[in-house]
Amino acid sequence: MDVTRLRRLLREVDEEHRDTLRNVTDDLTAAADAASRRSFLRGSLLVGGAAALVAGPMAAAASATGTTTTAPPKQPLPADIELLTWAQSLELAAVAVYDAALAGKRLSDKVVPAAALFRRHHIDHAEAIGALAGKSARGIANPGLVKAFGPKVANATSEAEVLGIAFDLENAAASTYGLALGVLLGTNASALVASIQPIEARHAVVLGDVLGKSLNAQVPQFQASDTKGGAIDPAAYPLEG
Amino acid sequence: MDISRDELNRERRAIDQANTEAMRSHASVLAAAFEDDDAASADDKATLLLGGLARRRFLTIGGFSVATAAVLAACGKKAAPEAVPQAGQTPVTTALVTRNYNDVVLLRTAASLERNAIAAYGAAATFLSGATKAAAETFREHHEAHAVALDDQTKKLGGEPFAKANPVVDERVIQPALKLVQTDVDALWLAHALEEVAAHTYQTVVPLLSLPSLRQAIMSIGSVEARHATVLAKVLGAALAPTGVGIPAAGPSTVAPATTTAPASGVAAPPLYLLPGSFEPVAASLVHLSGQTLSVAPLGPNSFIY
Numbered sequence: 001m002d003v004t005r006l007r008r009l010l011r012e013v014d015e016e017h018r019d020t021l022r023n024v025t026d027d028l029t030a031a032a033d034a035a036s037r038r039s040f041l042r043g044s045l046l047v048g049g050a051a052a053l054v055a056g057p058m059a060a061a062a063s064a065t066g067t068t069t070t071a072p073p074k075q076p077l078p079a080d081i082e083l084l085t086w087a088q089s090l091e092l093a094a095v096a097v098y099d100a101a102l103a104g105k106r107l108s109d110k111v112v113p114a115a116a117l118f119r120r121h122h123i124d125h126a127e128a129i130g131a132l133a134g135k136s137a138r139g140i141a142n143p144g145l146v147k148a149f150g151p152k153v154a155n156a157t158s159e160a161e162v163l164g165i166a167f168d169l170e171n172a173a174a175s176t177y178g179l180a181l182g183v184l185l186g187t188n189a190s191a192l193v194a195s196i197q198p199i200e201a202r203h204a205v206v207l208g209d210v211l212g213k214s215l216n217a218q219v220p221q222f223q224a225s226d227t228k229g230g231a232i233d234p235a236a237y238p239l240e241g
Numbered sequence: 242m243d244i245s246r247d248e249l250n251r252e253r254r255a256i257d258q259a260n261t262e263a264m265r266s267h268a269s270v271l272a273a274a275f276e277d278d279d280a281a282s283a284d285d286k287a288t289l290l291l292g293g294l295a296r297r298r299f300l301t302i303g304g305f306s307v308a309t310a311a312v313l314a315a316c317g318k319k320a321a322p323e324a325v326p327q328a329g330q331t332p333v334t335t336a337l338v339t340r341n342y343n344d345v346v347l348l349r350t351a352a353s354l355e356r357n358a359i360a361a362y363g364a365a366a367t368f369l370s371g372a373t374k375a376a377a378e379t380f381r382e383h384h385e386a387h388a389v390a391l392d393d394q395t396k397k398l399g400g401e402p403f404a405k406a407n408p409v410v411d412e413r414v415i416q417p418a419l420k421l422v423q424t425d426v427d428a429l430w431l432a433h434a435l436e437e438v439a440a441h442t443y444q445t446v447v448p449l450l451s452l453p454s455l456r457q458a459i460m461s462i463g464s465v466e467a468r469h470a471t472v473l474a475k476v477l478g479a480a481l482a483p484t485g486v487g488i489p490a491a492g493p494s495t496v497a498p499a500t501t502t503a504p505a506s507g508v509a510a511p512p513l514y515l516l517p518g519s520f521e522p523v524a525a526s527l528v529h530l531s532g533q534t535l536s537v538a539p540l541g542p543n544s545f546i547y
Contacts, residue, residue: 001245029449092412111423117516124519174464182457186450190456194447198440198467198521205471206515219472221383223464225457 076132076186083180084133084189085233089142089175091126093149095119096141097169100153101162108159111210115166118203125196132192144237163207168230170204176232178225197223342545344455345400347446348391349546351459353407354442355388357415358435360406364419365428373476377432380469387462394458396536412538421530427499429477433513434537436470436527437461441539445523467521474515481510510534 076084098119101107107115130137149169156162177197184190201223210220227233250401308479362381369377406415443463447456511527511534525538 050368052430070451074448079307121516121519128520169283178461178464181447181460182453184453191444191448194444194456194460194463195520195522198444198544199516199519201464201468202516203472205468206475209472209475215379219379219383219465219468221386221465223461225461 002046005014033169056078066135073186074188076184076189080184080186081133083184083234084129085138086239087177087180087193088126088133088137088141089140089239090145090176090232091122091129092139092141093145094122095126095174096146097149097153097166098122100150104154104156104162106156106159106162110160111163114206114210118166118170121199121203125199128192128196132189140239142237142239145232149235160211163211166182167204167207167211167213170200170207172230174198174200174204174231175224175226175230178223178229179227179231182225220238259273274344340542340545340547342449342542342547344451345395345398346545346547347459348395348398348455349400349403350360350407350540350544351443352388352391352395352447353403353405353546354410354439354540355384355391355462356404356406357410358384358432358439359388360411361415361419361431361435363420364415365432368422368425368428370425373429374462376472377428378478380432380472383465383469387465390458390462394455403546407540407544407546408542414535418528418535420529421533423531426477426480427530429480430528430530431433432537433470433473434526435476436466437517437526438537438539439466440470440521441523443537444521445541471515473512478513478515481513489509 045049051217099113101115102112102119126139132140139168149165153162156165174197177193177200180193184193205218225231302450304370311506359381362377362384366374366377366381380506392404414435422431443466446459447463450456450459490543510529517524523539525536528535
């Protein structure tokens with residue numbers, strides 16, 4: 001048998017194998033989907049059910065021995081995509097806030113470049129999140145967040161007031177990504193969020209420095225990752241309505 | 242046969258690995274579905290169990306088996322090649338050690354890196370004063386809290402905390418760098434580089450950790466290291482140039498303006514950023530000490546604490 005024939009046979013085997021794997025993936029997706037729907041009906045936006053279904057065995061293994069034999073999924077699961085879609089709306093709401101800040105003429109020439117740069121970063125984040133969320137991505141600013149932050153910026157009477165709102169928003173975004181990391185199952189989504197969260201945190205430090213905030217206000221001991229620590233609750237700012 | 246045994250073995254291993262991974266995932270779903278009565282309906286469970294034997298898949302498996310058999314038949318042993326006469330002793334080859342890392346290894350490594358930072362801040366303190374020294378002391382305390390948190394998490398997973406600094410980082414980065422630290426600016430450069438390395442290392446670790454809760458925990462620290470780095474870049478920029486690095490400027494590039502003040506030796510310092518760009522990078526950090534620029538990479542498997 002020559003190499004060409006052998007390689008052709010190997011390719012055929014590989015294709016058959018991949019077809020079988022697709023069926024397994026279908027099972028996984030269907031199971032996660034079912035859990036996602038049930039969980040959503042129970043009122044949990046972040047789809048703890050899916051996490052329990054897929055991560056449950058991993059969690060059990062890890063708690064017992066510190067090791068796992070099941071690799072976490074790379075691609076975002078349906079629950080992840082739901083959260084990513086929401087995260088994109090958060091980024092676009094931040095863009096809208098910076099748009100309002102730049103349009104409000106309250107910012108000095110020294111600060112305008114930073115605001116424009118941060119706005120650009122949020123656009124980049126929204127695009128990256130949208131790329132991972134795929135067709136589910138809505139590409140809209142979160143209406144509730146725009147409603148909550150937009151008028152504050154528009155009605156601000158000083159640069160410090162505008163920057164204070166941006167400082168709070170950036171800190172809230174960093175905390176929200178901490179919250180998200182605790183529920184995202186796919187490692188691609190987790191890695192993306194982990195590359196965005198520190199940038200939001202750095203934005204907050206730069207803004208805090210300009211505002212003359214104390215070091216402790218700029219740099220907490222641990223980044224908060226719950227709503228008590230300032231994370232935005234997705235359930236309080238749904239994309240619908 | 243016209244194909245080398247090594248190549249054939251590589252192909253076979255790749256197929257086997259893909260199959261093993263698929264089976265693990267399937268097993269997890271089955272376990273989850275059947276351990277919790279509410280996790281899946283009876284129909285779902287039946288599909289999960291019997292789906293693999295549905296008619297379409299039966300045909301698929303059939304084709305798969307036939308093709309596999311064909312390859313295996315083709316790969317059967319042939320007559321041994323003609324031996325080449327050999328004189329003297331055959332060299333002894335030792336296989337490389339395979340080291341697998343898991344959550345505990347990653348947490349122990351992170352804790353060791355925190356202790357590197359604690360040691361570096363301790364050594365740097367002698368060169369600092371005033372508000373800068375106070376900030377460094379605050380950051381050192383943060384690292385101590387991080388190390389304790391990582392130790393606790395390691396214990397929860399059944400592992401043994403690693404209560405020392407990372408020996409690879411200490412030997413190859415900290416000790417050589419400390420020999421070059423002569424001024425407050427040098428001390429700030431070293432601290433800044435270590436904070437950047439920590440932030441990048443934790444980001445690297447995120448997709449390697451198996452559980453979302455651990456990814457959340459590691460980035461609750463990683464984001465703080467990034468904040469430390471930004472503060473230190475600001476302070477360092479102010480020390481390097483009277484105007485400092487200022488606040489980031491917008492432009493075609495998404496990075497902050499660089500400070501390229503030339504030191505007395507005439508070798509320009511590397512760029513210094515408050516913000517590395519739109520996304521936190523996974524890249525080496527530069528540290529400029531006594532006119533020399535060193536590169537410090539994020540930790541990888543060679544410096545993990547197994």
